[in-house]
Amino acid sequence: MSILITGGAGYIGSHTCVELISAGYDILVVDNFSNSCAESLRRVEQITGKSIKFYEADVCDKSALRIIFSENNIDAVIHFAGYKAVGESVEKPMMYYENNLMSTVSLIDVMEKYGVRNLVFSSSATVYAGDNPMPLTEDMKLGAINPYGKTKLFIEEILRDLCSAKDNWCVALLRYFNPIGAHKSGLIGESPKGIPNNLMPYISQVAVGKLQRLNVFGDDYDTRDGTGSRDYIHVVDLAKGHVKAIQWAINNTGCEAFNLGTGKGTTVLELRNAFVQVTGMDVPYAIAPRRAGDLAEVYALPAKAKDVLGWEAELDISRMCEDAWRWQSNNPMGYEIDNTIDILK
Numbered sequence: 001m002s003i004l005i006t007g008g009a010g011y012i013g014s015h016t017c018v019e020l021i022s023a024g025y026d027i028l029v030v031d032n033f034s035n036s037c038a039e040s041l042r043r044v045e046q047i048t049g050k051s052i053k054f055y056e057a058d059v060c061d062k063s064a065l066r067i068i069f070s071e072n073n074i075d076a077v078i079h080f081a082g083y084k085a086v087g088e089s090v091e092k093p094m095m096y097y098e099n100n101l102m103s104t105v106s107l108i109d110v111m112e113k114y115g116v117r118n119l120v121f122s123s124s125a126t127v128y129a130g131d132n133p134m135p136l137t138e139d140m141k142l143g144a145i146n147p148y149g150k151t152k153l154f155i156e157e158i159l160r161d162l163c164s165a166k167d168n169w170c171v172a173l174l175r176y177f178n179p180i181g182a183h184k185s186g187l188i189g190e191s192p193k194g195i196p197n198n199l200m201p202y203i204s205q206v207a208v209g210k211l212q213r214l215n216v217f218g219d220d221y222d223t224r225d226g227t228g229s230r231d232y233i234h235v236v237d238l239a240k241g242h243v244k245a246i247q248w249a250i251n252n253t254g255c256e257a258f259n260l261g262t263g264k265g266t267t268v269l270e271l272r273n274a275f276v277q278v279t280g281m282d283v284p285y286a287i288a289p290r291r292a293g294d295l296a297e298v299y300a301l302p303a304k305a306k307d308v309l310g311w312e313a314e315l316d317i318s319r320m321c322e323d324a325w326r327w328q329s330n331n332p333m334g335y336e337i338d339n340t341i342d343i344l345k
């Protein structure tokens with residue numbers, strides 16, 4: 001069974017490559033390294049002991065996609081490739097719409113031409129409207145508030161329309177909650193460019209001394225300690241969810257959304273405190289104003305993924321902190337420093 005992974009060099013993509021290979025799948029990766037680097041794939045090879053076939057290409061480029069599909073016997077596709085920074089999407093909406101929507105439309109077109117109709121799409125909990133009660137279930141009201149979230153929502157709609165029109169397609173829309181942590185080897189992990197926007201990479205960069213202190217965005221929410229609460233999920237659990245979803249997509253038809261979360265909320269201070277306890281590192285923090293667009297709490301009901309896919313998250317917050325720190329402390333500069341070392345060798 002051969003799976004094409006778009007954006008396979010990225011954070012979630014690289015962890016999914018490892019889990020697919022471990023589950024016995026043949027994989028090939030297409031990535032243009034716009035927000036990732038080839039080093040992550042080299043590390044996946046190191047972890048799995050398998051070499052990875054990869055194409056450096058843009059998924060918007062249909063002629064490149066045609067070459068990939070004609071040169072390989074692809075059974076199914078996992079589509080990760082896309083821009084993902086919320087703030088940047090507000091500043092450059094057209095860049096997000098063009099890249100994220102065009103790549104998906106091009107991919108669908110080429111898949112259809114080559115008779116490949118099983119797809120897993122990398123969606124996000126950000127597609128849910130902000131006024132839903134918690135926990136979130138897949139049938140709740142949708143409505144994203146920033147262009148990044150809207151690209152995820154629009155792509156979900158496109159894929160639903162596709163499956164309504166063509167009953168031989170099968171698409172799993174995976175709505176991720178907050179992926180954190182890293183592979184236990186410490187070889188692959190999240191390597192954000194510039195100052196991180198998300199909480200865990202920020203905490204670990206404070207711990208490693210790259211950033212001075214954590215700004216806690218608001219302490220007056222209606223939560224246990226007043227700070228925002230999220231459903232953090234270990235990236236390896238998330239990656240395993242993709243293995244289950246690809247099995248489902250290969251054996252079914254239709255379009256279904258699945259929440260991939262743990263079902264448990266953890267506040268900013270709880271995550272910071274767990275990190276300090278597990279790692280013994282200092283993470284100074286200050287209370288800062290709320291961040292625009294943030295909700296008090298977001299967490300999933302992951303029952304559908306358990307019932308239909310047979311998947312459930314297993315790793316707890318301590319493990320997420322331990323693994324995030326192993327990655328960060330072994331790679332203080334993310335993948336960047338190692339690229340330099342490679343050049344020097």
Ligand code: UD1
Binds near residue numbers: 125202
């Ligand atoms: C964010 C995005 C979401 C995206 C997801 C990808 C926003 C509004 N949402 O989710 O669309 O799919 O990342 O992982 O940007 N926090 C701090 N200090 C920080 C950073 C974060 O206090 O320096 C707090 C936030 O206020 C929030 C929690 O930590 O309560 C988690 O934030 P973050 O990691 O950015 O994730 P989300 O906002 O849930």
